[in-house]
Amino acid sequence: MLDSRIIQKLTEIVDEDNVAAEPQDLLCYSYDATQMQFKPDVVVYPADAEEVSLILKMANSERIPVFPRGAGSGFSGGSLPKGGGILLVVTRMNRILRIDTDNLIAEVEPGVVTEQFQEAVEKLGLFYPPDPASLKFSTLGGNVAECAGGPRAVKYGVTKDFVMGLEVVLPTGDIIRTGGETVKGVVGYDLTKLMCGSEGTLGVITKIIFKLLPLPEAKKTMMAVFDSIDGAAKAVSTIISGKIIPTTLEFMDHATLQCVDRRFSLGMPAEGRAVLIIEVDGDRDLIEKQAGQIHGLIKPLGLVQFRVAKDAAESEQLWKVRRLVSPSLRDVNPTKYNEDIVVPRSRVPDVIRRIEKIQQKYDIPIVNFGHAGDGNIHVNVMIDKEIEGQEEKAHEAIKEIFQAALDLGGTMSGEHGIGLSKAPYIPLELSPVQIAAMKAIKHALDPNNILNPGKMFPE
Amino acid sequence: MRVPTSGQAQGLPLQGKTLDPLKRVEKEIKKCVKCGACRAHCPVFGALQREPAVARGKVAIAQAVLSHGIELDDRTYADMSKCLLCGSCVEKCANDVPTDEIVIAAREALAQQRGLTTFHKAVGRVIRNRKLMSMGAVAAAVMGPLFFRKVPATSGLRLRFPLPFVGSKRHIPNIAKKPFMERHPEVIPGEPGKPRIVYFVGCMTNFVYTEVGEAALALFRHLGCTVIIPRDQQCCGLPGMSGGDLATVRELAEKNLAALEKHQADYIMTACATCGGALHKFYPAVVGKKHPELLERCKAIAEKTVDAALLLQKLGLNPVETGEGEGIRVTYHDPCHLRTRNITRQPRELLKSSPGVEFVEMEGADKCCGLGGTFNVYHYDTSMGINAGKSTAILNSGADAVATGCPGCMMQLSDGLQQRGAKTRVMHTLEVLSRNIRR
Numbered sequence: 001m002l003d004s005r006i007i008q009k010l011t012e013i014v015d016e017d018n019v020a021a022e023p024q025d026l027l028c029y030s031y032d033a034t035q036m037q038f039k040p041d042v043v044v045y046p047a048d049a050e051e052v053s054l055i056l057k058m059a060n061s062e063r064i065p066v067f068p069r070g071a072g073s074g075f076s077g078g079s080l081p082k083g084g085g086i087l088l089v090v091t092r093m094n095r096i097l098r099i100d101t102d103n104l105i106a107e108v109e110p111g112v113v114t115e116q117f118q119e120a121v122e123k124l125g126l127f128y129p130p131d132p133a134s135l136k137f138s139t140l141g142g143n144v145a146e147c148a149g150g151p152r153a154v155k156y157g158v159t160k161d162f163v164m165g166l167e168v169v170l171p172t173g174d175i176i177r178t179g180g181e182t183v184k185g186v187v188g189y190d191l192t193k194l195m196c197g198s199e200g201t202l203g204v205i206t207k208i209i210f211k212l213l214p215l216p217e218a219k220k221t222m223m224a225v226f227d228s229i230d231g232a233a234k235a236v237s238t239i240i241s242g243k244i245i246p247t248t249l250e251f252m253d254h255a256t257l258q259c260v261d262r263r264f265s266l267g268m269p270a271e272g273r274a275v276l277i278i279e280v281d282g283d284r285d286l287i288e289k290q291a292g293q294i295h296g297l298i299k300p301l302g303l304v305q306f307r308v309a310k311d312a313a314e315s316e317q318l319w320k321v322r323r324l325v326s327p328s329l330r331d332v333n334p335t336k337y338n339e340d341i342v343v344p345r346s347r348v349p350d351v352i353r354r355i356e357k358i359q360q361k362y363d364i365p366i367v368n369f370g371h372a373g374d375g376n377i378h379v380n381v382m383i384d385k386e387i388e389g390q391e392e393k394a395h396e397a398i399k400e401i402f403q404a405a406l407d408l409g410g411t412m413s414g415e416h417g418i419g420l421s422k423a424p425y426i427p428l429e430l431s432p433v434q435i436a437a438m439k440a441i442k443h444a445l446d447p448n449n450i451l452n453p454g455k456m457f458p459e
Numbered sequence: 460m461r462v463p464t465s466g467q468a469q470g471l472p473l474q475g476k477t478l479d480p481l482k483r484v485e486k487e488i489k490k491c492v493k494c495g496a497c498r499a500h501c502p503v504f505g506a507l508q509r510e511p512a513v514a515r516g517k518v519a520i521a522q523a524v525l526s527h528g529i530e531l532d533d534r535t536y537a538d539m540s541k542c543l544l545c546g547s548c549v550e551k552c553a554n555d556v557p558t559d560e561i562v563i564a565a566r567e568a569l570a571q572q573r574g575l576t577t578f579h580k581a582v583g584r585v586i587r588n589r590k591l592m593s594m595g596a597v598a599a600a601v602m603g604p605l606f607f608r609k610v611p612a613t614s615g616l617r618l619r620f621p622l623p624f625v626g627s628k629r630h631i632p633n634i635a636k637k638p639f640m641e642r643h644p645e646v647i648p649g650e651p652g653k654p655r656i657v658y659f660v661g662c663m664t665n666f667v668y669t670e671v672g673e674a675a676l677a678l679f680r681h682l683g684c685t686v687i688i689p690r691d692q693q694c695c696g697l698p699g700m701s702g703g704d705l706a707t708v709r710e711l712a713e714k715n716l717a718a719l720e721k722h723q724a725d726y727i728m729t730a731c732a733t734c735g736g737a738l739h740k741f742y743p744a745v746v747g748k749k750h751p752e753l754l755e756r757c758k759a760i761a762e763k764t765v766d767a768a769l770l771l772q773k774l775g776l777n778p779v780e781t782g783e784g785e786g787i788r789v790t791y792h793d794p795c796h797l798r799t800r801n802i803t804r805q806p807r808e809l810l811k812s813s814p815g816v817e818f819v820e821m822e823g824a825d826k827c828c829g830l831g832g833t834f835n836v837y838h839y840d841t842s843m844g845i846n847a848g849k850s851t852a853i854l855n856s857g858a859d860a861v862a863t864g865c866p867g868c869m870m871q872l873s874d875g876l877q878q879r880g881a882k883t884r885v886m887h888t889l890e891v892l893s894r895n896i897r898r
Contacts, residue, residue: 134494
């Protein structure tokens with residue numbers, strides 16, 4: 001428990017209305033999408049980098065942990081105040097500072113909601129592609145800190161590929177700028193990239209400069225149903241080796257389709273075992289041509305149905321199938337561990353087969369869907385915690401799933417981050433030397449380990 | 460610091476059955492996975508930007524009350540009061556968490572633990588007593604704060620006696636000289652073989668926006684329907700539900716069930732989205748859950764309950780015959796209690812086919828107007844803050860009139876527009892559709 005002196009100091013930095021410490025406040029900032037709960041001792045809502053700086057300076061000299069938080073929609077516990085301390089909410093910093101149509105950049109504060117930013121730039125004919133599933137409510141600061149991905153990563157890349165510069169408050173309270181507004185820039189270490197995906201352990205992001213693209217003229221959505229998972233997986237590499245990079249290549253396995261169908265009766269062909277939702281974007285003429293080419297490329301791979309959306313409404317219908325996945329999963333079992341492994345895209349069939357074996361071994365349902373185009377598969381281990389032993393089984397299964405991804409040349413996490421939930425597993429992927437190098441960076445910037453302690457590295 | 464999941468809370472000991480309302484929704488509470496999607500849709504969160512204001516926060520608080528981690532104290536009361544019961548979060552929730560029902564349950568638990576507030580006691584007294592409401596002065600004085608409108612400086616209306624919670628900003632709407640139901644017989648016969656429509660009028664139409672009732676009557680009579688206006692119908696009870704006064708809601712629900720059941724209706728028609736929401740959704744979901752012996756009757760009434768616009772379309776109303784009037788540019792506001800029942804397309808289609816109407820969409824037509832029943836009384840500034848975006852959207856649409864399907868929304872929209880000095884008219888959809896019918 002913090003003494004009242006600390007709370008007093010906080011109210012001197014921000015005003016009284018922006019410090020909250022009643023039980024209801026602490027409870028409501030104790031969770032994120034992982035459903036783990038840890039209560040902070042106090043919640044503070046700073047208005048700008050200067051206030052963040054004063055808070056961090058005070059916390060650093062008092063040795064009090066500070067946990068930065070955006071929307072609290074993370075899937076790995078990155079913003080959870082485990083051990084207690086100051087929860088620093090950045091959502092008051094929610095202005096889009098400028099959109100520069102000459103240089104195709106925008107500068108924003110970290111509390112801007114991703115979708116609101118996308119809508120603002122699209123009104124000017126510009127495009128910010130990263131599209132995490134939470135884009136309607138997650139914040140850009142959180143997206144950068146976790147290096148969020150999304151379906152469009154196949155063609156456009158992930159959040160870090162769009163970050164050109166940052167304003168960051170370091171754990172000691174110093175305010176620095178990293179990167180800048182120019183495409184080129186080689187002076188010093190690339191601290192911008194270091195901060196992307198650092199999960200709030202190295203600094204609090206207070207401004208972001210994003211690169212933008214021209215908004216593609218049109219897009220086209222297709223749905224392809226295959227009679228085998230191999231067919232669907234082969235389709236992914238065939239399309240890409242056919243020199244077409246779709247905007248999205250979303251994959252759903254048989255278990256996923258059964259889940260959705262049970263609840264929403266999709267009327268899928270009975271022989272369907274896997275589905276790809278494929279979207280291309282660009283000039284109108286080009287995407288028409290690409291849709292035809294894609295059909296030609298994947299036809300021999302056990303294609304049992306191919307639908308092309310004629311208009312936005314039909315496209316919406318196809319995407320609906322994908323969106324119904326999450327609500328349907330709950331019917332399988334109440335608790336879901338949503339992992340986000342990545343393998344080289346050609347190894348997707350191999351990893352799916354490995355997961356099938358793991359499922360048989362532990363006898364718990366595992367449902368796979370996700371971004372096949374970049375090899376990022378959402379592996380959902382579905383359990384009922386009420387059944388004794390299932391939780392332990394799930395943890396064993398998850399460990400084997402991570403190992404499978406690593407064996408196939410992949411990684412444990414593509415876009416959710418490590419935070420608390422995956423920290424125990426990172427020695428599977430990183431060597432002691434790698435971990436030591438990372439910890440040395442952390443120690444150099446945060447000598448007293450006050451910023452988001454306990455995250456990323458196993459304790 | 461893990462959240463305590465057991466152990467006794469400090470402070471006032473909980474009364475024996477205080478947590479029962481929350482226990483009834485415990486299964487629903489557990490469905491929330493804290494994904495945060497509600498942050499994109501909750502109008503109150505949009506205005507306040509604090510986690511306890513959003514659905515996920517309220518569900519977490521309800522859960523902690525059940526596990527004795529949080530008390531039913533002033534602060535919990537304040538948090539639970541910050542909900543419009545608009546259902547926006549419920550519609551968009553991937554896990555179908557009925558936060559509106561959970562908030563109602565929490566409010567009931569709070570009322571049991573702490574007693575009803577003076578205001579909600581007054582609300583209960585008034586809505587249980589139609590005769591009391593019929594006395595115009597009392598209706599003006601007591602229904603006023605429920606339905607909240609700003610008094611323009613020039614308004615001649617004044618409160619007869621001071622009431623708590625009535626800010627100086629509020630306007631008491633013009634109370635009809637003669638309530639709608641007193642102007643018409645109970646049964647207005649139509650053509651043989653045509654549907655029998657039982658009209659559930661609602662207090663706002665009966666006492667304030669009587670023109671909505673007249674429009675409904677004219678349109679259904681135009682279609683040859685027999686219209687029955689049960690004399691003994693009561694307030695739907697939603698104002699009581701929003702304060703956790705479930706005893707009053709049950710009393711009213713039983714009276715209404717009895718009043719509606721005896722008329723062999725083909726349809727029970729409402730022209731008030733809120734009343735419709737009560738009969739269609741909240742009676743089975745909330746009253747039925749608490750009083751299982753009433754559930755089947757609630758369900759039977761719910762099945763017959765149809766919104767007026769939807770029913771007019773279903774019965775084949777041709778607006779060409781009834782709607783001709785001066786040229787008017789109309790936009791449409793979706794009342795939450797129609798939108799959450801998927802009634803969004805039909806009112807627009809009717810308006811578009813009404814001669815003389817040029818229909819324009821406004822931005823964010825599906826966003827809540829910010830009224831939220833008694834929410835507006837306790838959180839007037841937040842309520843009007845939510846409304847500000849709506850007023851802007853209406854003005855930007857360039858419409859001469861905004862149509863909607865709920866007299867409650869009509870009052871809130873009028874308030875917001877009047878504060879901007881706008882001349883935009885606020886009309887019920889049925890008023891637009893009935894412009895060419897002689898009454």
